[in-house]
Amino acid sequence: MSKRFLQINPEDNLLVALQDLKKGDVIEHAGNQITLVEDIAAKHKFTIEAIPKDGNAYMYGVLVGHASQDIPKGGLIHTFNLHHASQEFQGKQKDYTWTAPNVDKFKNRTFKGYQRADGQVGVANYWLVIPLVFCENRNIELLKNAFVKGLGFERQDPFTQRVGQLKKQFETGKSLELVEEKIEGPLVFKSPLFPNVDGIKFLTHESGCGENKDDSENLCALLAGYCVNPNVGGISILSLGCQHSQIEVFKNKLKEKDPNFAKPIHFFEQQQDEGSGVENLLNEVIVKTFEGLVEINKQVRTEAPLSKLRVGVKCGGSDGFSGISANPAIGHTADLIVGLGGTVMIAEFPELCGVEQELQNRAVNAEVADNFGYLMKEYARRAALVGAGFDMNPSPGNIKDGLITDAIKSAGAAKKAGTSPIEDVLGYGQYVTKKGLNLVCTPGNDVLATTGMAGAGATIQLFTTGLGTPTGNPISPMVKLSTNTRLAEKLPEIIDINCGPIISGEKTVEEMGEDVLEYVIQLASGEVQTKAMQLGQDDFMFWRRGVSL
Structure with a gap:
């Protein structure tokens, strides 16, 4: 018979119901007989002793709440009778000794990953396309559509199929009815042209300008972390030009994280003096990104x-x-x-x-x-x-x-x-x-x-x-x-x-x-x-x- 309840820590005065328990059920725990005074649904907690108003409730061996009213022994705890409370913290108070678990089963195991020049190892090999400001989101979406369709990274899904079914039925005057069809092959697959590239990832966000300068700089720091992450093989970065999150700010954050950054990375600025229009800008992004895919496709798992x-x-x-x-x-x-x-x-x-x-x-x-x-x-x-x-x-x-x-x-x-x-x-x-x-x-x-x-x-x-x-x-x-x-x-x-x-x-x-x-x-x-x-x-x-x- 499966267990009906659990005490997580010996110091706890609450038990967790592992299955639905009924009012009047008698719970035997550590020599303590507890009669439930109400139904206790699985996952909820009940008391092993009466807790007076303003009394403490403990789980995992720590303070987790104060009673807002008297809670009887065997009573359900909920928002109507318990409110949040936690113990104060005062810095490191004692030494800590850790005994690691036995890892013999895994100590000679390896995984096949992508070795990066900085010594990190990625579990994937992505090309990343990111905007430094939300103004570039539309351009990111245009690039995503172009590369996903152009290189065969399209995702098979049942919903596109079903819309197509309804379209045909409507065109031929038939009643609308969804017929489930099995999709053959994986839902996600690599481009046959670049078998060692796990995908091209296109980020969009709502930041980079209009907020305070600290947030724009923190955005650059976060995006720099994405570029340094070993799952990323190369990057294309789009900037408008006038925003707080300037390319130079981003480059400084990247240098702080990795002074010897060696991955292929390309920067494109829409408001630069040279060039003529968005179409030329995106054409340049496409060429450089495609060249980058060719380069990172040479990397293999080891x-x-x-x-x-x-x-x-x-x-x-x-x-x-x-x-x-x-x-x-x-x-x-x-x-x-x-x-x-x-x-x-x-x-x-x-x-x-x-x-x-x-x-x-x-x-x-x-x-x-x-x-x-x-x-x-x-x-x-x-x-x-x-x-x-x-x-x-x-x-x-x-x-x-x-x-x-x-x-x-x-x-x-x-x-x-x-x-x-x-x-x-x-x-x-x-x-x-x-x-x-x-x-x-x-x-x-x-x-x-x-x-x-x-x-x-x-x-x-x-x-x-x-x-x-x-x-x-x-x-x-x-x-x-x-x-x-x-x-x-x-x-x-x-x-x-x-x-x-x-x-x-x-x-x-x-x-x-x-x-x-x-x-x-x-x-x-x-x-x-x-x-x-x-x-x-x-x-x-x-x-x-x-x-x-």
């Missing part, structure tokens, strides 16, 4: 050690199972990667609220711990200035599925980071320089966070979800992991790995974590494509922090 893996971890559309299935599973994957000498990044600072002290204690030194603390407090200060706070982070979907306070959500979200020491803390737009676990300051917003980690150098991202989200990234392949089997069965088109067997007891967290690493190795070698890649889910969104002018 064997690389797993220490060259650089993986970002993220959760979105989280549910009450996120912190006990998928998040701990990829946390174990993260520990395996760090144990093998690789690099892991975790973002979403609002979803680290409540576990700051634990993370500060895991920092390799006081400087790293203090940097994290400063960024958290500065983020909270900026939020307060606009009448917001971390307590507003849980979404309606989160709350409906059992994540009642930000601290509960955060304590489960932090499990993605595993248990290894924290080597560094990066601001938004900074690039990773240290192996091991890195914290990357981003919002909780899925696309802002995943965009930030790709700009920090993540070559693969693991994304857990309990409710389902199609989020992807143009250059950093996104692996989607479901926290429960029902979601994997309901939305198979977006889920790559089902972590539901942890909830049913069929697999341990450690076994699932190893399965995830096996998938990562295949993905890094170009042997599999994620569902987000197949869907063409290339989400990019820049985090604008200041006022627009």
Whole structure:
């Protein structure tokens, strides 16, 4: 019989329902007999003792809320009786000793990646076309249409087929009816002309001018990170000319990240004195980009050690199972990667609220711990200035599925980071320089966070979800992991790995974590494509922090 409930930490006074429980059910836990005073839906939490008004609720061994009214023993916790609370943090308070997991199973393994001149290894070989300002978005779309159609990168999909069906039916006077037709071959395929190019990626955004100068410079820093990311083989950059995000600003940010940048990169400015019109500009872009594709197509995959893996971890559309299935599973994957000498990044600072002290204690030194603390407090200060706070982070979907306070959500979200020491803390737009676990300051917003980690150098991202989200990234392949089997069965088109067997007891967290690493190795070698890649889910969104002018 599968387990009905779970206590995550011995210090917790809340239990998680693993299946629907009924009012009057008697729960036996550690010699404590608990009679449920109301129905408890799966993923939600109930008390193992009475909690008086203003009393504390604990999960994952940390403070996650204060009772806003008396909560009886065996009572459901929800927004009507519990509000967010978290413990204070004061810098590194104790030394941290880490025992890495056994990595014997993986220590001699390799993946087939693209070796770059700077020593990084990419898991893909993309040509990147980016605008320095939103004014160039139309030109980017024109180029995308030209290259995708011209080189055979077009995506087969059932929806275009079905529109064609309806068109024919309408033209011939038949009744409109959709007939499902099977699509042969992969949904995404390479151009036969350039078999070693995984694709051309075209970014668009709404920034670069009109906002404050800091945001325009930070955009340049982020885009420079995308260019340095080893999944990118070469770049075409379009500029209008009069915007804040000048080409020279971008070049300076690129030089800061890599003084010896050696990839092919071409700059095009629409307002330059020479040239005559947009058509000539785009013709030049097309020629140089095509020449660049010829050049990077000469690169081939070669064997690389797993220490060259650089993986970002993220959760979105989280549910009450996120912190006990998928998040701990990829946390174990993260520990395996760090144990093998690789690099892991975790973002979403609002979803680290409540576990700051634990993370500060895991920092390799006081400087790293203090940097994290400063960024958290500065983020909270900026939020307060606009009448917001971390307590507003849980979404309606989160709350409906059992994540009642930000601290509960955060304590489960932090499990993605595993248990290894924290080597560094990066601001938004900074690039990773240290192996091991890195914290990357981003919002909780899925696309802002995943965009930030790709700009920090993540070559693969693991994304857990309990409710389902199609989020992807143009250059950093996104692996989607479901926290429960029902979601994997309901939305198979977006889920790559089902972590539901942890909830049913069929697999341990450690076994699932190893399965995830096996998938990562295949993905890094170009042997599999994620569902987000197949869907063409290339989400990019820049985090604008200041006022627009």
